[in-house]
Amino acid sequence: MNDAAAREVVLVRRGTYHDSVTLMRVSRALSDMPGVTAAMVAMATDLNVSILRELGFTIPETDPGDLLIAVRASDTEAAVEEADRQLTTFQRADPAPEHQPPLTTRSAARTPADLVLVSTPGEHAFAEALDAVEAGLPVMIFSDGMPVWQERLLKERALLQRAGDVLVMGPDCGTAVIGGVGLGFANVLRPGPVGVVAASGTGAQQVTSLLDWAGTGVSHVLGVGGRDLSAEVGGLSAMRALRMLDDDPATELIVLISKPPSPEVARAVEEAVGRLRTPVVRAMLQEGAPDLTEATERVLRALGRPVPEWPSWPSWPGGRPAAKAIKGFYAGGTLGAEAAMIAGSRDIVDYGDDAYTRGRAHPMIDPALRVEALAHTQDTDVVLMDVVLGHGADPDPAASLAHAVARAPATVVVALIGTEGDPQDLHRQAAAFREAGAAVFTSNAQAARHARSLL
Amino acid sequence: MTLLSAPPRVVTVGAGLLDDALRAQAVPTVPVAWRPPLPGTAEALARVLADPRRHAANELAVSRLTSARPHLVGVRRASEVLAEGTFLHAGPPITWERASGPMRGALIGAMLLEGLAGDEHEAGRALAAGGVTLRPCHEHATVGPMAGVVSPSMWLFEVRDEEHGGTAYCSLNEGLGKVLRYGAYGPEVLERLRWMDEVLGPALAAALERTGPLDLRSLIAQALQMGDELHNRNRAATSLLLRELAPAVVEAAPGAAAQVLRFINGNDHFFLNAGMAAAKVSTDAARDVPGSSLVVAMARNGTDFGVQVSGLGGRWFTGPAGVPDGLYLGAYGPGDANPDIGDSTITETSGLGGFAMAASPAIVRFVGGEVSDAVRATRSMYEITLAEHPAYQIPGLGFRGTPAGIDVALVARTGLLPVVNTGIAGRVAGTGQVGAGLVKPPAEAFTSALLALAGSVSDPFE
Numbered sequence: 001m002n003d004a005a006a007r008e009v010v011l012v013r014r015g016t017y018h019d020s021v022t023l024m025r026v027s028r029a030l031s032d033m034p035g036v037t038a039a040m041v042a043m044a045t046d047l048n049v050s051i052l053r054e055l056g057f058t059i060p061e062t063d064p065g066d067l068l069i070a071v072r073a074s075d076t077e078a079a080v081e082e083a084d085r086q087l088t089t090f091q092r093a094d095p096a097p098e099h100q101p102p103l104t105t106r107s108a109a110r111t112p113a114d115l116v117l118v119s120t121p122g123e124h125a126f127a128e129a130l131d132a133v134e135a136g137l138p139v140m141i142f143s144d145g146m147p148v149w150q151e152r153l154l155k156e157r158a159l160l161q162r163a164g165d166v167l168v169m170g171p172d173c174g175t176a177v178i179g180g181v182g183l184g185f186a187n188v189l190r191p192g193p194v195g196v197v198a199a200s201g202t203g204a205q206q207v208t209s210l211l212d213w214a215g216t217g218v219s220h221v222l223g224v225g226g227r228d229l230s231a232e233v234g235g236l237s238a239m240r241a242l243r244m245l246d247d248d249p250a251t252e253l254i255v256l257i258s259k260p261p262s263p264e265v266a267r268a269v270e271e272a273v274g275r276l277r278t279p280v281v282r283a284m285l286q287e288g289a290p291d292l293t294e295a296t297e298r299v300l301r302a303l304g305r306p307v308p309e310w311p312s313w314p315s316w317p318g319g320r321p322a323a324k325a326i327k328g329f330y331a332g333g334t335l336g337a338e339a340a341m342i343a344g345s346r347d348i349v350d351y352g353d354d355a356y357t358r359g360r361a362h363p364m365i366d367p368a369l370r371v372e373a374l375a376h377t378q379d380t381d382v383v384l385m386d387v388v389l390g391h392g393a394d395p396d397p398a399a400s401l402a403h404a405v406a407r408a409p410a411t412v413v414v415a416l417i418g419t420e421g422d423p424q425d426l427h428r429q430a431a432a433f434r435e436a437g438a439a440v441f442t443s444n445a446q447a448a449r450h451a452r453s454l455l
Numbered sequence: 456m457t458l459l460s461a462p463p464r465v466v467t468v469g470a471g472l473l474d475d476a477l478r479a480q481a482v483p484t485v486p487v488a489w490r491p492p493l494p495g496t497a498e499a500l501a502r503v504l505a506d507p508r509r510h511a512a513n514e515l516a517v518s519r520l521t522s523a524r525p526h527l528v529g530v531r532r533a534s535e536v537l538a539e540g541t542f543l544h545a546g547p548p549i550t551w552e553r554a555s556g557p558m559r560g561a562l563i564g565a566m567l568l569e570g571l572a573g574d575e576h577e578a579g580r581a582l583a584a585g586g587v588t589l590r591p592c593h594e595h596a597t598v599g600p601m602a603g604v605v606s607p608s609m610w611l612f613e614v615r616d617e618e619h620g621g622t623a624y625c626s627l628n629e630g631l632g633k634v635l636r637y638g639a640y641g642p643e644v645l646e647r648l649r650w651m652d653e654v655l656g657p658a659l660a661a662a663l664e665r666t667g668p669l670d671l672r673s674l675i676a677q678a679l680q681m682g683d684e685l686h687n688r689n690r691a692a693t694s695l696l697l698r699e700l701a702p703a704v705v706e707a708a709p710g711a712a713a714q715v716l717r718f719i720n721g722n723d724h725f726f727l728n729a730g731m732a733a734a735k736v737s738t739d740a741a742r743d744v745p746g747s748s749l750v751v752a753m754a755r756n757g758t759d760f761g762v763q764v765s766g767l768g769g770r771w772f773t774g775p776a777g778v779p780d781g782l783y784l785g786a787y788g789p790g791d792a793n794p795d796i797g798d799s800t801i802t803e804t805s806g807l808g809g810f811a812m813a814a815s816p817a818i819v820r821f822v823g824g825e826v827s828d829a830v831r832a833t834r835s836m837y838e839i840t841l842a843e844h845p846a847y848q849i850p851g852l853g854f855r856g857t858p859a860g861i862d863v864a865l866v867a868r869t870g871l872l873p874v875v876n877t878g879i880a881g882r883v884a885g886t887g888q889v890g891a892g893l894v895k896p897p898a899e900a901f902t903s904a905l906l907a908l909a910g911s912v913s914d915p916f917e
Contacts (some may be wrong), residue, residue: 017490019471020470022471022472043491064491064494065490065494065870100831100834100835101486101487101488102485102487102838103487103488103489103490103838103868103869103871104489104838104868104869105466105468105487106865107487107837107838108468108485111485112464113463113464113465113466114458114463114464115458115463115464116466116467116468117465117468117469117474117477118468118469119467119468119469119470119473120468120489121491123497124491124492124497126504126505127492127500127501127504127864127868128468128487128489130504130505132466137466138458142469142470142473143469147501149505150501150505153505163457164457165457165458165459167458178458178459178462178463179459179461179462179463180462181462181463181465181477181480181482182476182480183465183477184473184476186476219459220459244457244458248459250459391476391479392472392473392476423479
């Protein structure tokens with residue numbers, strides 16, 4: 001299909017709202033239609049409008065609460081029809097009065113609930129999270145981009161609640177496991193004695209996935225958000241989560257995973273740890289400290305359990321020129337930071353950072369940015385990248401990424417974070433990336449060491 | 456039960472994908488149908504929600520609203536409570552220049568009634584020249600339906616809140632059709648008003664002295680269970696009031712009793728004005744709580760729709776009044792309709808009227824729709840209100856309390872505007888009522904109140 005035959009249409013649906021993940025799925029489905037050269041279905045936020053203008057569309061005056069359907073195709077009518085068909089499958093019909101859905105967390109909390117999971121755009125997450133805290137409910141804030149004063153305020157208000165378990169997990173809390181239920185991006189883990197307090201979602205996923213491989217399960221994984229141990233927030237949630245796990249009869253050992261806390265917060269946390277009856281293993285991501293894989297091994301030794309070989313699948317021998325530089329394309333910030341430390345590379349991009357996720361889905365769901373980055377590599381590059389499995393993540397990351405790996409000029413090393421219980425099938429994913437020419441490791445630290453060895 | 460003791464039941468708000476992931480694990484979820492807040496409110500919302508006073512302030516304000524115990528204690532001639540040379544009117548402040556047809560018509564009628572002008576032209580000139588001071592009813596502890604014009608020789612219901620001690624007033628209802636409150640000022644209108652001044656007012660005053668205070672909270676609660684929503688349907692409440700008053704009217708004014716009782720019996724809306732005063736005294740009890748985002752008044756003057764908020768004192772926040780959507784009398788149609796007018800939205804402000812529609816299946820056809828629409832309307836109002844009224848209950852919803860106490864923050868968050876039932880006045884002065892229906896308040900009245908509230912909050916620590 002050449003562009004000359006393509007026609008263009010931009011429709012504005014006033015006051016129609018869908019979340020960005022749904023809209024991304026619809027956009028992707030339209031783009032896959034024959035004869036469609038460009039398609040984007042998105043809320044008319046400033047960012048989306050500017051992306052559409054860059055794509056050459058003329059966008060009329062809109063409001064961020066409007067839905068935009070922009071298509072360039074040989075048959076725009078068919079494309080718009082498909083967009084509507086897809087959108088209506090996501091939109092429930094006007095419900096019977098008794099089934100009217102609640103419109104706020106405050107309203108939803110009138111029905112019995114134990115926990116609130118907030119994943120609205122970050123600038124709107126505060127209202128929903130505060131509703132939860134005021135209703136005396138623990139809350140996991142998956143959203144990122146919440147101003148730090150709001151985080152601090154939520155965590156202080158939670159401490160004022162009479163119930164001792166009003167825990168504020170997040171913002172930017174990617175994963176949690178509570179009572180065997182995975183929230184956000186969560187691997188399928190066997191039940192067991194290890195409780196996790198994590199200021200890093202992918203750090204927790206790495207440690208718990210390796211533990212699972214070693215046959216050791218978790219009691220709970222409580223995320224607290226990447227900023228919790230900063231001086232501004234003061235570790236309020238980490239300290240509460242430690243106490244909750246200490247009181248939990250199923251937890252025999254606690255792992256505390258975080259970036260290095262600010263010195264005064266570190267002191268407060270150490271004091272809190274000192275008051276616990278449950279032993280604590282720390283995984284602090286800093287030079288000289290054990291990496292996530294070593295921390296996992298310490299946990300196993302502390303429990304008196306054997307440390308296995310971590311599975312890996314070496315690449316098929318290829319005829320690439322000698323590698324000169326290591327680049328990292330990461331979805332998990334902590335995994336990227338660990339890779340940077342071990343591989344000694346400064347060229348590690350965290351695609352899960354706010355800067356890349358404003359107005360678009362997380363790279364664990366949306367592979368587009370990393371597919372593009374792979375295409376722009378050199379044949380003298382070694383690319384380190386993580387592929388994270390589990391609930392909430394891309395249902396088949398290999399489907400889009402393995403193809404991009406196969407076409408990439410660079411040598412690719414994949415850190416595959418997941419368990420054999422995950423819905424994506426760990427072994428099938430490993431095989432797909434290996435067939436695409438990548439070396440695959442379940443330990444990110446080992447993947448980074450392997451990458452360095454290729455230089 | 457604590458968080459870690461069992462698999463959690465989860466409220467999910469945001470990306471549907473994460474709700475799907477929980478359902479895939481057989482976890483029971485309550486998904487929130489979240490959507491972004493009204494445009495331009497995100498920052499103000501965060502500031503208002505973060506205000507440490509808000510939660511307690513709203514609890515206090517709404518508990519004062521729902522605990523009020525309005526009692527009808529008497530009727531009084533307006534000249535006893537009104538400053539000389541002043542007329543009251545519905546809604547936020549308005550000038551003659553900006554006044555709509557029915558408002559002008561009612562003001563002209565009041566001039567004629569008071570003998571301040573010989574004819575309508577003279578009355579219009581005097582009003583245009585500022586010969587009379589025009590003030591909102593709301594600023595004088597008063598409410599008035601439609602044009603809401605109160606002049607000295609009109610009589611007012613006097614309602615006292617036995618819980619908090621406030622007092623509120625509302626004019627006496629003239630009936631339907633060609634009446635002053637809808638902007639009519641013909642001879643039959645003035646004649647009726649004179650009869651109300653000379654006969655009805657004194658008879659009711661004497662009767663109420665005999666009965667002592669009548670408990671309107673309990674009367675309203677009963678009327679709701681008899682199919683009234685207390686704004687567009689007052690048939691049950693009027694009957695109940697008539698039952699209470701009849702013996703005393705007969706005793707107190709034997710000569711006029713038949714006339715008085717026949718007049719009340721002939722007007723299904725006779726109770727509306729007493730109910731409005733009850734709503735006014737209840738919402739006034741919730742005023743002036745610093746930090747509260749509770750709406751304490753919604754009122755229209757035929758040009759602007761205005762809102763007042765507990766934490767913001769007497770300030771009005773306005774937007775253009777909309778034209779109601781409804782059914783029309785006789786040959787009238789939407790082209791004859793004036794924009795929304797009247798203080799009767801005080802009923803919705805207190806959790807009655809449109810908010811209690813589910814209690815009133817009989818009126819849903821009149822305001823367009825099916826019984827399920829009425830139930831849906833009431834249910835949706837729980838999304839923007841702070842409480843469920845402990846005494847005003849809806850049998851069809853399992854005796855759930857009516858949604859009471861609108862929160863401007865919840866309006867901005869959900870984009871849901873209060874459901875308002877209303878009568879429709881003719882656009883041209885002198886016409887009278889042309890229909891009844893539903894009207895949508897302007898969003899900016901609520902969002903501008905929210906922005907002002909945000910401006911009044913001291914900086915959250917940053």
